[in-house]
Amino acid sequence: MVTVMKHAQKGGAVTIGFAGSGRSESDRLGPVAGILSFRWVLAAFVLILWFVYYPIIDNFVVSTKSQDIFTGETAFIGLDNYRRLQGDPVVRTAIVNNVLYAVISVVFQVFGAFVLASLIEGLAEERSRRFWRAVYFVPSAISITVTGLLFYFIYQPNIGLLDSALTQVGLADWSRAWLGEEGTAIYAIIAMSQWQGFGYSTLLFAIAIQKIPRELYDAAIMDGAGTWRRLWNITFPLTREMTGLMVIVTITGAFQVFNEVMVMTGGGPNNSSQVLGTWLYQQGFIENDFGYGAAIASVIFAITLVTGFAQLWYTKRRRVEL
Amino acid sequence: MKAHTFLSTTSFGSLVVAAFVVGSVSAASAADPVVADPNAKVNYSGTVSVLTKFGLQQLSPFFVEVAREYEKLHPGVKVELIQESDDSVKGKTKALVASNSLPDVYFTWTGSWGENFVRGNRAVDLTPVIGPDTEWGKTLATAAVSAFQYNGKLYGIPLYLDAKFMGYNKDLFEKAGVAEPKTFEDLLGACAALEESGVTPISFGNKEGWPGVHYAGQLLAYNVPQATLEKDFVPATAEFSDPGYVASLTQFKQLVDECTDGSGTNGSSYASALQQFSSGKSAMYYQEIIEFDQATVEGALKREDFGFFKLPVPKDAKGDVDAIEGAPEGYMINSASENIPLAIDFMRFATSAENGKVLSAPPYGQPSATVGGYSADTMNPAVVEGLKAIANSSYLMPWLDTANPPRVAAAWLSGLQALVGGSMTPEEVMERIKEAAASSK
Numbered sequence: 001m002v003t004v005m006k007h008a009q010k011g012g013a014v015t016i017g018f019a020g021s022g023r024s025e026s027d028r029l030g031p032v033a034g035i036l037s038f039r040w041v042l043a044a045f046v047l048i049l050w051f052v053y054y055p056i057i058d059n060f061v062v063s064t065k066s067q068d069i070f071t072g073e074t075a076f077i078g079l080d081n082y083r084r085l086q087g088d089p090v091v092r093t094a095i096v097n098n099v100l101y102a103v104i105s106v107v108f109q110v111f112g113a114f115v116l117a118s119l120i121e122g123l124a125e126e127r128s129r130r131f132w133r134a135v136y137f138v139p140s141a142i143s144i145t146v147t148g149l150l151f152y153f154i155y156q157p158n159i160g161l162l163d164s165a166l167t168q169v170g171l172a173d174w175s176r177a178w179l180g181e182e183g184t185a186i187y188a189i190i191a192m193s194q195w196q197g198f199g200y201s202t203l204l205f206a207i208a209i210q211k212i213p214r215e216l217y218d219a220a221i222m223d224g225a226g227t228w229r230r231l232w233n234i235t236f237p238l239t240r241e242m243t244g245l246m247v248i249v250t251i252t253g254a255f256q257v258f259n260e261v262m263v264m265t266g267g268g269p270n271n272s273s274q275v276l277g278t279w280l281y282q283q284g285f286i287e288n289d290f291g292y293g294a295a296i297a298s299v300i301f302a303i304t305l306v307t308g309f310a311q312l313w314y315t316k317r318r319r320v321e322l
Numbered sequence: 323m324k325a326h327t328f329l330s331t332t333s334f335g336s337l338v339v340a341a342f343v344v345g346s347v348s349a350a351s352a353a354d355p356v357v358a359d360p361n362a363k364v365n366y367s368g369t370v371s372v373l374t375k376f377g378l379q380q381l382s383p384f385f386v387e388v389a390r391e392y393e394k395l396h397p398g399v400k401v402e403l404i405q406e407s408d409d410s411v412k413g414k415t416k417a418l419v420a421s422n423s424l425p426d427v428y429f430t431w432t433g434s435w436g437e438n439f440v441r442g443n444r445a446v447d448l449t450p451v452i453g454p455d456t457e458w459g460k461t462l463a464t465a466a467v468s469a470f471q472y473n474g475k476l477y478g479i480p481l482y483l484d485a486k487f488m489g490y491n492k493d494l495f496e497k498a499g500v501a502e503p504k505t506f507e508d509l510l511g512a513c514a515a516l517e518e519s520g521v522t523p524i525s526f527g528n529k530e531g532w533p534g535v536h537y538a539g540q541l542l543a544y545n546v547p548q549a550t551l552e553k554d555f556v557p558a559t560a561e562f563s564d565p566g567y568v569a570s571l572t573q574f575k576q577l578v579d580e581c582t583d584g585s586g587t588n589g590s591s592y593a594s595a596l597q598q599f600s601s602g603k604s605a606m607y608y609q610e611i612i613e614f615d616q617a618t619v620e621g622a623l624k625r626e627d628f629g630f631f632k633l634p635v636p637k638d639a640k641g642d643v644d645a646i647e648g649a650p651e652g653y654m655i656n657s658a659s660e661n662i663p664l665a666i667d668f669m670r671f672a673t674s675a676e677n678g679k680v681l682s683a684p685p686y687g688q689p690s691a692t693v694g695g696y697s698a699d700t701m702n703p704a705v706v707e708g709l710k711a712i713a714n715s716s717y718l719m720p721w722l723d724t725a726n727p728p729r730v731a732a733a734w735l736s737g738l739q740a741l742v743g744g745s746m747t748p749e750e751v752m753e754r755i756k757e758a759a760a761s762s763k
Binding site: 068069070071072156157158177178179180181185265268269270281284285286287288289 | 412417419420438441530583586587589590591728737743
């Protein structure tokens with residue numbers, strides 16, 4: 001009797017062979033099988049090539065040109081746009097702001113969220129756990145435009161919620177135009193971003209913690225390990241992959257930030273809250289300098305790529321498996 | 323390796339949109355100049371796409387109604403509206419240009435903004451159909467049509483006139499014992515008295531940057547001779563060395579410090595400031611004539627309590643003291659449009675005297691550029707008076723952020739925010755403008 005069985009091939013293709021025949025179709029076809037199996041991923045490969053990799057290369061090509069979008073005239077200028085980047089004071093401000101965004105976000109949305117998720121998952125009752133997960137997740141469900149407008153009113157000078165609260169508690173001297181001062185605008189935006197992203201990170205960490213076998217904690221308790229010991233020696237190592245992923249997501253997200261700044265300050269006052277994304281937009285769509293905008297995009301790409309690979313390499317080295 | 327996939331997606335994703343837009347730039351190229359044919363037969367079928375600046379809830383019904391009426395007259399035609407706000411129309415238009423997808427009819431300001439479309443042969447030369455001796459041209463205010471003149475040809479269809487005035491609350495002025503100021507120095511004195519009476523003298527929101535540029539523009543018209551200003555608008559001849567520039571910025575800073583909430587105004591939007599004025603919490607608000615109806619629409623400020631005056635002239639002003647900052651705003655026809663005669667016909671309909679009267683009256687309050695396109699009986703009396711003030715002005719000073727090339731405009735916007743915030747002096751701001759002008763040559 002001949003039985004039909006399926007087995008996966010290298011490259012994800014599935015072929016049907018005959019049990020007992022001794023040789024599968026792939027064995028018979030040899031290298032042709034590899035080429036044939038490639039057809040299954042061809043569509044996805046072409047799409048990725050066209051929509052992801054081609055624009056990256058094209059972006060670099062554009063960054064070596066001076067373009068007038070109205071006349072369509074272009075001129076090759078080599079690396080002039082990259083040289084200009086070095087002397088552009090707003091690019092320096094933007095990079096500092098992106099780094100600030102990344103550092104503060106990693107502190108709050110990775111380590112802060114990790115601690116909070118551990119506390120929530122440590123609660124005895126499932127109902128309480130569900131309740132707190134939902135409470136912290138709600139801000140993430142609000143669109144960034146709505147959040148931006150909400151915080152715009154919170155930060156309004158004199159009449160805003162924040163200044164009013166400061167006045168109520170006797171700290172009227174601290175009240176200010178949070179979004180209107182060059183020294184505070186970017187911090188006000190970052191604070192809003194933490195409020196919005198914190199719950200989402202917490203939820204992801206909660207899921208990672210739920211996957212850790214309960215027996216490990218029971219054994220640690222029997223050995224006399226306290227809360228912090230269990231957190232440090234069990235939870236933290238076993239969620240390291242999630243932590244690594246969250247660090248990548250947070251840092252790359254911090255270098256791609258755009259909406260928050262556009263909605264709240266548009267990069268002002270006096271370009272003090274510009275980030276690379278908004279400065280790219282300003283150059284391309286306001287100042288008509290798409291070549292320079294493309295050079296800024298290349299910088300964002302390089303930073304996020306290097307960060308991502310560095311973090312992946314580190315996480316892989318320190319991976320803990322059960 | 324999910325993480326790798328994710329990394330690829332996130333790292334590269336941010337570039338995809340920008341790269342696609344810039345990538346398509348290379349494909350976009352200027353067409354040959356297109357001149358409107360006055361004898362062309364209109365084919366009343368197909369779609370006319372229109373990009374407007376009437377995205378605000380209060381204004382958007384105007385074009386919706388015009389489109390509906392036009393479709394009723396010509397059942398074979400479909401009018402497709404893309405309605406944007408003042409701020410969003412700038413980015414939207416450039417994205418459409420970069421991707422070679424401009425609609426058949428699109429909004430434009432005068433000055434270098436409109437000149438960009440002409441330079442790129444993206445606007446139809448309308449001289450044969452809108453010139454002063456043509457049937458359509460005779461129905462439009464000649465000065466408004468001329469504002470869209472480039473290289474001796476006419477490219478724009480003016481829809482309404484606009485200019486900047488200081489709106490004030492007569493009731494609050496009376497309570498503070500303040501009269502309408504006649505000079506800039508009087509205005510500063512009035513601010514002190516109003517402040518003492520417990521109200522914010524001028525509500526000012528400069529989050530967008532351009533509200534500050536509007537103050538500076540009017541002061542520049544007063545302090546810098548017109549010929550110098552116009553020479554400085556052109557990158558090849560720009561110098562920005564006239565002492566009137568620094569004088570204007572010094573006056574602007576004084577006004578911000580003595581009449582508004584000061585540096586905090588960089589954190590408030592133009593719309594918030596309007597709200598503060600219309601709810602009676604501030605005594606003055608520097609606004610466009612097209613906003614007169616909005617100021618009194620549903621706030622504590624009643625129409626009869628609303629007054630206005632031109633920003634008063636400072637002592638020893640060396641420019642044109644009869645000038646007013648403002649310009650008509652209008653529309654251009656895309657030279658790549660497949661049905662240019664239809665697009666022109668639609669705009670001819672939109673600028674009819676009948677539609678002009680609707681546009682000029684509340685709730686729109688946009689003074690039509692069509693001759694006979696408004697009736698004093700149906701309009702807000704303040705708008706009627708404002709139109710007279712515009713007519714009596716010797717020069718219409720264009721908006722600085724649309725008259726200058728983009729890089730110089732950006733320097734004005736950020737420089738004036740720095741001046742308001744106190745991080746730059748007038749001299750430093752002018753240095754920034756000069757640097758931007760030098761790099762735009």
